Amino acid sequence: MAEIKVPELAESITEGSIAQWVKKVGDRVEKGEFIVELETDKVNAEIISEEAGVLTQILAEEGDTVLVGQVIAVVEAGEGAAPAPVAAAPVEAAPAPAAPAPVAAAPVVVETSGERVIASPAARKLAREKGIDLAAVSPVDPQGRVRVQDVAAHGTAPVAAPQAAPAAPKAVAAVDESRVTIEKMSRRRQTIAKRLLEVKQSTAMLTTFNEVDMTNVMALRSRKKDQFFESTGSKLGFMSFFTKAVVAALKKYPYVNAQISGDEIHLNNFFDIGVAVSTEEGLVVPVVRDADRKNFAEIEDSIADLAKKARDKKLGLADLSGGSFTITNGGVFGSLMSTPIMNGTQAGILGMHSIKKRPVEVNGEVEIRPMMYLALSYDHRIIDGKDSVGFLKTVKELLENPEDLLLNS
Missing domain, CATH: 2.40.50.100 (RNA polymerase II/Efflux pump adaptor protein, barrel-sandwich hybrid domain)
Incomplete structure (x- = not known):
């Protein structure tokens, strides 16, 4: 056995x-x-x-x-x-x-009638807490098994020990099931909610914005994507450009790549970049390790592999831990502008958004260009406004001159 x-x-x-x-x-x-x-x-x-x-x-x-x-x-x-x-x-x-x-x-069964009842452990636990005789519960299961939902729907009932029952039952508003659908939050969704709230409450989070002209990145990608795929076997997307630009900006502004521990500031000398991925269970942030040492193809492959593992529920703890900075792309869902919330103990997160053609001034003339708003949310306790604006400006300048990124990689 x-x-x-x-x-x-x-x-x-x-x-x-x-x-x-x-x-x-x-x-x-x-x-x-x-x-x-x-x-x-x-x-x-x-x-x-x-x-x-x-x-x-x-x-x-x-x-x-x-x-x-x-x-x-x-x-x-x-x-x-x-x-x-x-x-x-x-x-x-x-x-x-x-x-x-x-x-x-084995859980103690609350069955004052003496009748043996088939019930899940969770149902037995709830019945003990509420003082409900399981034999009095009407199960939905055609085989007669009592589940926790059945106990919850049954309400409160008297128990053998009257003193254990509340003096007055709590008033619970009736729910019209035709108008409201109730579902329990998954464990992961509860954790996401808890951690996002903790970040909002425990940091001095601010967001600064800029916009980037995507003309040159899109033109370079259009010219090189076929050659890139033939030579590397990888698809050339936008994320490798953004990751490279972020790494270069983090090297220039190291406090954006830091975190607070008590009364200490820990400046990270590594560049493990988290990339937010949406799944059916919620947002997860797998990490591209040593992004500063990877070329464009290696970054694209890492992101594609992590995204597939996330969708297939194959991510391990090692894939999710230890990131120093995060990039999230709300643009894939059509977001034009947002204020992303930082991930865990990190000091910053970059938000990408939809590319929209807008009239902009270029050399004294008005032109229609593909533009993207960028948002940097940061912890103002360790990052000053000057550094946050400088970081975002560096990302913008590198993306508008993508040949510099290719040469430096």
Whole structure:
């Protein structure tokens, strides 16, 4: 028999949520086979079985919060499928025999009627908290399993110990389901919300703007993209130009590449550039390592690889940690101007936007040019206005003279 436990993923991750069970009770499992997907604050992790056999118990349902080291399933040696009764009630199985304290491992059931009820661990926990008799809950599941949603919908009920019940139930406004759809925030969305709020509350964030004439970058890209692809096998996009321009500007204005730690300023002597990528679960910021040492093709390849891993939910913790500055491109969604929020402990973030043709003055004449607004949000505690404006002006000048970027790379 082998217990499937939540593995240690990183020092900062202590819990996660069951996102999806790939296997069900009774299925044959091979050694090293992926059986369940775990969602954490940062990444989705695939948990495998260390032994071959039959999945006989599932001890946590999809959506349940689980801790690192917690047993979530049991695989037993065998060739055939597990008996049907086991599959019919996966959560009813007793704790694994190897557990040192089986009574503590299994949740106490609030069932004053004495009737045995099939229910998820989360439903049992909520029933204990609310003092609800599970036997009185009407499940939506046609097989009769009580889920946490059923308990929540049931409301409060009297318990065996009256003193545990609140003196007066809280007034809850009725929700018209035809007018409002309620969905629980994913763990990642909760983390994104929490961290963005922390940045807003713990930094002196300001945003400065400029605009860049994209004529020369677009013309150079148009002339060279076919030759670039033939010689490198990579597509020449705009992100490599922006990344190179940002690195050059960070070298000129090092405090934009810094962070605060207590009463110290840590000036980073490396250039790991985070590139914001939108996924179905929310925004993630994988990092292009040592961007100053990469050429245009290497930067394009790194960004394309990270974006694909993000969409496929294959990003690892190493892909997301340690960035020194971030670039985000709201222009791909049509944004004309925005004030991006800094990422984590970084001191700055550059916002790109849509390219729009606008009338501008060129050598005393009015011309229609493809223009993009740039936004630099920065921590005013360590970056003065002079440096922030100078940084953005440097990025602008390099992009308007892209041959300089190619020569310097």
